[in-house]
Amino acid sequence: QQQVKQSPQSLIVQKGGISIINCAYENTAFDYFPWYQQFPGKGPALLIAIRPDVSEKKEGRFTISFNKSAKQFSLHIMDSQPGDSATYFCAASMGSGGYQKVTFGTGTKLQVIP
Amino acid sequence: DAGVTQSPTHLIKTRGQQVTLRCSPKSGHDTVSWYQQALGQGPQFIFQYYEEEERQRGNFPDRFSGHQFPNYSSELNVNALLLGDSALYLCASSRQGAGNTIYFGEGSWLTVV
Numbered sequence: 716q717q718q719v720k721q722s723p724q725s726l727i728v729q730k731g732g733i734s735i736i737n738c739a740y741e742n743t744a745f746d747y748f749p750w751y752q753q754f755p756g757k758g759p760a761l762l763i764a765i766r767p768d769v770s771e772k773k774e775g776r777f778t779i780s781f782n783k784s785a786k787q788f789s790l791h792i793m794d795s796q797p798g799d800s801a802t803y804f805c806a807a808s809m810g811s812g813g814y815q816k817v818t819f820g821t822g823t824k825l826q827v828i829p
Numbered sequence: 830d831a832g833v834t835q836s837p838t839h840l841i842k843t844r845g846q847q848v849t850l851r852c853s854p855k856s857g858h859d860t861v862s863w864y865q866q867a868l869g870q871g872p873q874f875i876f877q878y879y880e881e882e883e884r885q886r887g888n889f890p891d892r893f894s895g896h897q898f899p900n901y902s903s904e905l906n907v908n909a910l911l912l913g914d915s916a917l918y919l920c921a922s923s924r925q926g927a928g929n930t931i932y933f934g935e936g937s938w939l940t941v942v
Contacts, residue, residue, distance in 0.1 A: 721871075747929040758833075758919055758933035759872065804871050808929060815929060816862075816885050817921075819871030 718742055719807050721820030728827050734792040736823045738805035741786065745807035747815070750779065750790050753802045753822075762803070763790070795827045831856060833922050833934035841940045842910050850905040850937045854922030860884075861903040862931065863895060864919040872919055878903055879925065910941045 720739045728734045740748075747766060751759035765772045765779045765788065772779045778791040792799055805820040834853045842848050854861050860879045864872035874887035878897035897903045901922075907914055917938050923931040 749929070751933075756935075758935045760933070761930060764929070806871075815923075815931075816874045816877065816887065817864075817872075817931065818874070821871050822869070 718818050719805060719820040721805050721823060723823060724821070725824045726826070728795045728825065730795065730797060730827055730829050732795050734795045734799070734825055734827070736790045736803055736805065737787065738789065738820050739787045740807050742807070742809070743786070744809045747808045748779070748781065748788050749806050749808070749817070751804045751806060751819075753804065759804060797827045797829055800825055800827050833920055833932050835920050835934040835937050837937055838935065839938045841942060844910055844912060844941055846910050847906065847908045848910060848939060850918050850939070852903045852905070852920030852934060854901050854903070855932050858922035858924045858932070859901050860923045860925055861897060861901065862921045862923070863903070863905045864921065865889070866917040866919055866936070868916070875905070912941050915939060915941045
């Protein structure tokens, strides 16, 4: 059962452009929504995260937009750079502290071309 | 401050064999989770250990088992390996009561032939 759906599967953006990745979830019990960045041969690294009581969170060039009623959230990468080329995973989890199970989307492979 | 460390980084096993993967959590962390990431897919939750007990489990068969030691390090064991078990196995650590952030290791690449 796919509880977090992610699109697109792949994305090509020119340097300086905006990269947008979308996710949708089903379980309303999820209360934490992180985004992970993964480079080839590496483990996922936390990029930015949001809770459902906030509609937007911005950290540098990365912004999460969250629509609780639609059960959707998205990642925007402003001024995309070739170094941003990686696979991005949205995720959702529930539970407090360490008692949580993270459910990942299927990933978006981003390529930023000069 | 060492992050999450995993060993071995790569290994090849034959179908039907058993494998043990090891993980040391980030300093100060007491909770370890294991994930399986097939090629081109997102990580799938296997199970989570805290206080040396399995606290949560994902949709994986009993062939997958684990252990947590008093120093919080952990092992993942997979018995009767199948070709479909070929994947990147990721360990993640966190600390109880310290929010939701979990940190992943670089993973162990398992190839079953």
